[in-house]
Amino acid sequence: MIPAYHSLLIVFDTDKSSFNQCQSLVENLMLNSNQQLYSVNSLSTKTLTLPIYYDESVGPDLARIAKHAKLTVAEVINLHQQGTYYVNAIGFAPGFAYLGEVNSKIAMPRLTSPRLSVPKGAVAIAEQQTAIYPASSPGGWNIIGRCPLTLFDINKEQPMSFSLGDTVTFDSVDKNTFLSLGGEL
Incomplete structure (x- = not known):
């Protein structure tokens, strides 16, 4: 994942992850978007x-x-x-x-x-x-x-x-x- 100012790029290796796994991860991220993905203190x-x-x-x-x-x-x-x-x-x-x-x-x-x-x-x-x-x-x-x-x-x-x-x-x-x-x- 590569965060930017107003977007988040998510890159998947399709040889290692199925479409359903990727979709599930993205949906989970969207459902929990009120939680911080990154905090300056955690980096x-x-x-x-x-x-x-x-x-x-x-x-x-x-x-x-x-x-x-x-x-x-x-x-x-x-x-x-x-x-x-x-x-x-x-x-x-x-x-x-x-x-x-x-x-x-x-x-x-x-x-x-x-x-x-x-x-x-x-x-x-x-x-x-x-x-x-x-x-x-x-x-x-x-x-x-x-x-x-x-x-x-x-x-x-x-x-x-x-x-x-x-x-x-x-x-x-x-x-x-x-x-x-x-x-x-």
Whole structure:
């Protein structure tokens, strides 16, 4: 089960569960929906501090966000990295964690026309959320930097670096550190 803001994705292995078993489980969940499926206190959570290279060479929307917020690029970066973010949902793509909430001064709407390709590790903002693209994909968020770490690896026992309820902070790194940690420009 993968909970999100207003939905719950339930995935079944049809080789291991019959349709009737799946239907019974879903009906039971619906009948008992007044009970919390998850409680923040019941989750095993962790805190992740991720290195981020904030620079206009990897953050093409930094200057536009700064102009919109009437801030300098340095102030936008500072506000973003000062935040403590919670993994509120995982979706869109495997390992894509919706982190909230960004400082309202730097909140930005999604792009009117999504990019055809956003690089793996791109750090982005949309509305009150921030996220890191776990793989290259199309995307409509405002890109402000890049993380050099692999955050989703299907070959690992735990493929996702994030879990629901985890806390994430960002640590600004320079270009050389970004590259030494495996980052690509």
